Amino acid sequence: MRICLTGDLGGYYTGAIGQGRDQFGVKGDFVTSPEISQIFGELIGIWFVAEWMCQRRPRQGVQLIEVGPGRGTLMADILRTIKRFPAMMNSVESIFMVEASPELRETQQKLLCRPGEPLVHREGLSSGKCKDIDKPIVWAESLRSIATNADQTPFMIAHEFFDALPIHTFQTALAETSPAKSSSGPIRGTLMEHGPVKDDSQCAYEWREMMVSPVHPAAAMTSAQAKSKAAGRDEIPEEFQLILSSTPTRHSRYLPESSARYRQLKQIPGAVVEICPEASLYAADFATRIGGSANVAKPQPSGAALILDYGTSDTIPVNSLRGIRHHKLVSPFSAPGLVDLSADVDFTAIAEAATLASGGVEVHGPISQADFLEAMGIKERAEMLIRAAGSNDATAQSIKKSWQRLVDRGPNGMGKVYKALAILPENSGRRRPVGFGGDVPSTG
Numbered sequence: 497m498r499i500c501l502t503g504d505l506g507g508y509y510t511g512a513i514g515q516g517r518d519q520f521g522v523k524g525d526f527v528t529s530p531e532i533s534q535i536f537g538e539l540i541g542i543w544f545v546a547e548w549m550c551q552r553r554p555r556q557g558v559q560l561i562e563v564g565p566g567r568g569t570l571m572a573d574i575l576r577t578i579k580r581f582p583a584m585m586n587s588v589e590s591i592f593m594v595e596a597s598p599e600l601r602e603t604q605q606k607l608l609c610r611p612g613e614p615l616v617h618r619e620g621l622s623s624g625k626c627k628d629i630d631k632p633i634v635w636a637e638s639l640r641s642i643a644t645n646a647d648q649t650p651f652m653i654a655h656e657f658f659d660a661l662p663i664h665t666f667q668t669a670l671a672e673t674s675p676a677k678s679s680s681g682p683i684r685g686t687l688m689e690h691g692p693v694k695d696d697s698q699c700a701y702e703w704r705e706m707m708v709s710p711v712h713p714a715a716a717m718t719s720a721q722a723k724s725k726a727a728g729r730d731e732i733p734e735e736f737q738l739i740l741s742s743t744p745t746r747h748s749r750y751l752p753e754s755s756a757r758y759r760q761l762k763q764i765p766g767a768v769v770e771i772c773p774e775a776s777l778y779a780a781d782f783a784t785r786i787g788g789s790a791n792v793a794k795p796q797p798s799g800a801a802l803i804l805d806y807g808t809s810d811t812i813p814v815n816s817l818r819g820i821r822h823h824k825l826v827s828p829f830s831a832p833g834l835v836d837l838s839a840d841v842d843f844t845a846i847a848e849a850a851t852l853a854s855g856g857v858e859v860h861g862p863i864s865q866a867d868f869l870e871a872m873g874i875k876e877r878a879e880m881l882i883r884a885a886g887s888n889d890a891t892a893q894s895i896k897k898s899w900q901r902l903v904d905r906g907p908n909g910m911g912k913v914y915k916a917l918a919i920l921p922e923n924s925g926r927r928r929p930v931g932f933g934g935d936v937p938s939t940g
C-alpha cells in the first residue's frame with residue numbers, strides 16, 4: 497500500500513510528476529468534501545476558532561498543521577475563515593502542510609503562496625509566504641520533521657489522510673505446533689474465508705499475516721478475461737493477490753498482540769483484523785503535541801486535532817482495502833500506482849493510541865460527519881449563501897445539492913460513512929468541544 501501510494505517510482509500520489517495528473521475532481525478518481533463545498537473548510541475554520549476561544553485565546557504561538565492537504569482547498573478555506581477573526585489570526589505563527597507528493601505540494605503552493613516568491617529550502621522543509629495574510633507557510637514530507645515545541649498551541653487537521661496509511665491484515669490460524677492443524681491455502685483477493693476447524697478444545701491459535709503476492713501473468717490475464725466476459729466490460733488484470741502466510745511474520749508476532757481488542761479474538765478461528773500502525777503513530781504524535789509526554793514536557797496542554805475520515809466507530813475494520821479509479825471501486829490489486837488505495841479508519845485504535853501516548857489529552861467522538869457539520873451550522877451557512885446567490889437559481893441549487901451531499905445520512909451517504917474525532921487537552925470530560933455537543937462559554 498505504501499509503495500503503491502507514496503513510493504518514489506510510480507506511486508499514486510508521488511510518481512506522476514510532470515504528467516499533469518489530477519487525482520481529485522470529476523475528471524480524476526474521487527471527490528473529497530472540501531472540493532464539494534467551501535462550507536466544509538469554513539466550518540472547520542470555525543471549529544478551530546471556537547477551540548482557540550475555549551482555550552483562553554492565546555495571543556501567540558498558534559500553529560495550524562494539516563496532514564495530507566490534497567489540492568490545498570481545505571487550508572485555503574480555513575485560512576479565509578480564520579482571517580475574519582483577527583485576534584486569532586494574529587496569534588498564528590506558522591502554517592504547516594505535511595504532504596508526501598511533490599506534485600501536490602506544488603499545487604498547494606500555487607494556491608496558497610504569493611506568486612513569484614521563491615520558496616526557501618532548509619533542513620528538509622520548504623517555506624513560503626501566504627498569499628493574502630502575512631504568515632509563513634511551511635511544507636514537510638512527514639509530521640516528524642516539524643519540531644515539537646512545548647510553548648506552541650498546535651491546531652491540527654487530517655481529512656481523508658488516515659485512510660491512505662498502509663494497513664496490515666491478520667487472520668487467526670492453528671499454531672504450527674497445534675495437534676489439529678488444518679491446512680490453509682492461498683486466499684484470493686480480499687476474500688477472507690477460513691477452512692473447517694477440527695477439535696477446537698485442544699487447539700492453540702496464532703496470528704498470521706495476509707501477504708501481497710504476485711499473480712502469474714498468464715493466470716492474471718485469464719482471470720481478467722473471465723471477469724470481463726461475465727461483466728460485459730474491460731477488466732484490468734489483477735497483478736497481485738492476498739495469501740495467508742504459512743508461518744508467523746515479524747508483524748504478526750507483535751501487532752495483533754498490541755491491544756486487548758485484538759488479543760480477545762486470538763482464539764476465534766478465522767478471525768480477521770486490519771491494523772494500521774502508522775495511524776497510531778500519527779495519533780500519538782498529535783496527542784503528544786497537544787498534551788505533552790515524558791519526552792516533551794508541556795506544563796499546560798493546549799491545541800486540538802480534528803480527524804475526519806471514513807471508518808468504523810467501535811469495531812475493528814475487516815476486508816476494507818479498496819481500490820478506486822475514475823469514481824468506481826476496482827480491485828486494489830489491479831494497475832498498481834494508477835489506482836487509489838484506501839482502507840477504513842479504526843477510530844477506536846486512534847483514540848487508544850492518543851490517550852496512551854499522552855496523559856494530557858482526551859478524545860471526543862467519533863460522531864457522524866452529518867452530526868458534526870449540522871452542529872457546526874452547515875444549514876445556516878448554506879442558507880446564507882443561497883440568499884446571497886439571489887436570483888441565480890443554478891448557483892442556489894448547486895449550493896443546496898453540495899450541502900445535502902455532505903450530510904446525507906443514507907446507507908452510503910457521506911454524512912453517515914464519514915466520522916469526526918477530536919483530540920483535546922485533558923479536561924476530565926468537563927468541556928465538550930463545539931460540534932460534539934459543546935459550546936463556547938460566553939465569557940470566552
Ligand code: SAH
Nearest residue numbers: 509528564565566594595596597655656660
Ligand atoms: N485532505 C485532502 C486530500 C486527501 S487525499 C482532501 O480532503 O481533499 C490524501 C492526501 O494525503 C494527499 O494529499 C496525499 O498526497 C497525502 N498523503 C498520502 N499518504 C501520505 C503520507 N504517508 N505522508 C504524507 N502525505 C500523504
